[in-house]
Amino acid sequence: MIDRLRQDLGASGAAIVEEPQGGYRVTPPSIASLGRAVAVVRAWKLPLRVRGSGDAPGNARGVLLDVGSLDRIASVDGGTGIVRVEAGCNVAALEAAARRAGATLGPLLPSVRAGSVGAWLAGPTRGERGVPGARRETAALSVTAVLADGRLAESRAAPRSATGPDLDHLALGGGGRLCVVAAAWIRLFPVSPALAASWTFRSLPTAVAALEKLCLERSAPARARIVGSGDGARLAMAWEGLETAPMERDRSARILSALGALAESDRGANYWLREPSSGDAVEVDARWASLRGWSQQGELQFFGMHAGGAFATLALPDARGAEEAAALARAAGARVIAPRRMRDAGPGWEAMGAGAVWRRLVEALGVEEAP
Amino acid sequence: MTGPLPAATARGKSLLSALEQSGIAASCDPADLWAASRDCWPRALLWTKAGLSPHPPEVVAWPRDPEQVAAVIRLAVERQTCVVPMGSGSGVCGGSIPVRGGIALDLKKLAAPLRIDLPSRTVEVAAGMIGARLEELLQEKGATLGHFPSSIRSATVGGWLATRSAAQLSTRYGKIEDLVIALEAVDGTGQVLRTLDGPSAGPDLTQLLVGSEGTLAVITSARLRIWPRPSRQWLRGVRFPSLQHGFRALRAVMRSGLRPSFARLNDPLDTLLAGKSAPAVPQPLKWVAFGAQAEALRLALRAPSILNRLVDALPRSSLLVFGFEGDLEDDLAEEGDAALALCEAEEGENLGSAPAERFLETRYQPQFQQAKLFAAGAFADTLEVATTWDRLDALLLAVRHAVAGLALVRAHFSHVYLEGCAVEFSLVGLAGQSFEDAASGSRDDAELDLEEGEARYDACWKAALSAAADAGATLSHHHGVGLARQILMPREHGEGMRQLRALKQAFDPHGVLNPGKLLL
Known part of the structure; x- marks a missing residue:
């Protein structure tokens, strides 16, 4: 059986390596080969993991699909604000290509930036980013996904649509379980210089509450950082937007002054904002109540802020490790999404009453895995 | 110019009896059947001119809550008929026209209390509420949904969600799929689904149900994002x-x-x-x-x-x-x-x-x-x-x-x-x-x-x-597919049609929900 499986996988055109702990690592050189490899794995009903995809089962059996060779950036249209890219492309490399065209992906979690495009879209953030008006939307304008029989499903690259359920959402956040992200059209922001400013507050939770207030007033910044100790907290924020950065900064200043925050000199704020975490950080997807209640001391960096919450990195002071930060985050109701070894499974379809729907969907899509 | 009104059928009367025995308001009255046989699809006005109403349901039901919605769906499964959800019939693509008869499920009597929470910027609303009424109640509290489609005086919140509607202020506030935080729906087996407000794992179930035009589940209520109502315009x-x-x-x-x-x-x-x-x-x-x-x-x-x-x-x-x-x-x-x-x-x-x-x-x-x-x-x-x-x-x-x-x-x-x-x-x-x-x-x-x-x-x-x-455009930005556009669904979705059919099998294995729409 194993020889037959190797034969079938080999026929896909992918490179195959037997993993020491069992299973196979399969590296397709092209999207067509990826399709054939997926078809083989699904036909054999083997567990399928996609390297860097996020929530796929972490067991050693089955097949690990390594899409690292699919790293082409097919086109960058800085004027329209879209880029066509394969799933294996590193997000940092994509950002560099976008910058050369006068565009940017915008502020993203460190784990997203360090990973692949496929991992970003199929992982726990679902490719989401903050947009003006304290909203969040997926960065994927369109997804090309590999179905169980190897065929490709590609949605129309339009800003929005109303042509039935948004099928991209079978791939986004799915961890490769229902279909495998092969490529995507990604939305870009125009590059604009960031304006930064900072304030002090009497405590870390107060600073988080102030940031929440800004989002509730539709004044979410592009990024933010808070460092708090027993003596108080510092909040720095950056706004991006060719015309709107100074407007948003001034409006935020008004709101924060009304809350009793003390404005600091803006000098150095932009650099301070972008400094890596001093501690051992975890990344979360959380509502504002969870972020306020996480800890009295520590450091948070915020991305994708919206009226309901944010993605954030959380780090505790005094070399208290990521495990403790994660434990506090969970106790406050946040979902830990990075590092991978600490990721919370999180409430899924079962918790929404859709467990039976999920099982029927897996069968209908032909992506069952033998126990 | 309605022409002859549709008459009640024997099966319609039998369904009516079963519904009434379950305590669900229902009717086979010809005027009710005619009213539920149409929406605002412009092509259907040609039928009206000819004095025809070619697609009446067999009975109209008005459930009060998700449990009654589930009961209607289970009845449809048992009797091998279908359920066509409808709001106020303001859709412009024929999405709620019951092309295979069955039970027209009029959701306007869904009566969950409205919960407006301005500090957290959310409102919980029943799917049957008319958009203009929702906005009126929000404005009384100094809030707004920011969703003002042309249909606001007649469309229901459920109808908006079912079609992925947009409105004149969408550049600022987003489309309805940008405003929805969580929703409650009943699938084709009668199971009540409640998507989560907050971080969740896996594919976003809310976004798979929004825009499904009643083919996967019947939306019964939703939590939506609201904002303080601005006082000025430039x-x-x-x-x-x-x-x-x-x-x-x-x-x-x-x-x-x-x-x-x-x-x-x-x-x-x-x-x-x-x-x-x-x-x-x-x-x-x-x-x-x-x-x-x-x-x-x-x-x-x-x-x-x-x-x-x-x-x-x-x-x-x-x-x-x-x-x-x-x-x-x-x-x-x-x-x-x-x-x-x-x-x-x-x-x-x-x-x-x-x-x-x-x-x-x-x-x-x-x-x-x-x-x-x-x-x-x-x-x-x-x-x-x-x-x-x-x-x-x-x-x-x-x-x-x-x-x-x-x-x-x-x-x-x-x-x-x-x-x-x-x-x-x-x-x-x-x-x-x-x-x-x-x-x-x-x-x-x-x-x-x-x-x-x-x-x-x-x-x-x-x-x-x-x-x-x-020319590479998407076939609908906000009106939906209905009957008007489904001929080109394969062009729009390509192999994605297989994903759509899989969703249908998963949510509605008996095929009772709005059959004949989205080519499902």
């Missing part, structure tokens, strides 16, 4: 030398980070009609635009290519109306002036606030013109599609070229995004007899007139849709 009209200047200005505004509450760019014909230069518009175009002079209108529509060439000969200028919302005048002026400067960089001429004020005052009126057109013997419909900036010019040319010999084409551009916008093509063509002539003619004449009218409408609609699809 409004402006700007005239550009051409549409292309207007496109560049809109793109520059969006790239600058500014987010107008609304922005609408008109084509040359609509620009003239909106302004003081309306007298300069050739008479045949005015007959069609205003549904006036029925006989003359029908004559003019016999030569749509000439009408479109008259449009091509008009001055090429294009009117943009836009505005900003907020509470502080200085803030609004700052945003408005920044946007104006970007418009002026594209040779835009500042016309003051009047054009935008006029647009806001009259924005709900165009839908009422349609009745006059149909009464005169024309057909009229709107094809709203969306695309990216790089494809916009080609889309406009493609659709106009495809339809030029079949209908008068007008267009405006709104629902603006960083990477593109929606385009709304208004199509007016000749159907056949006027309503008056049809009413006084014979049954055979009426049926022949219907056949010819449908053929003309279908030719025009298919040409426009195909051209839009060929």
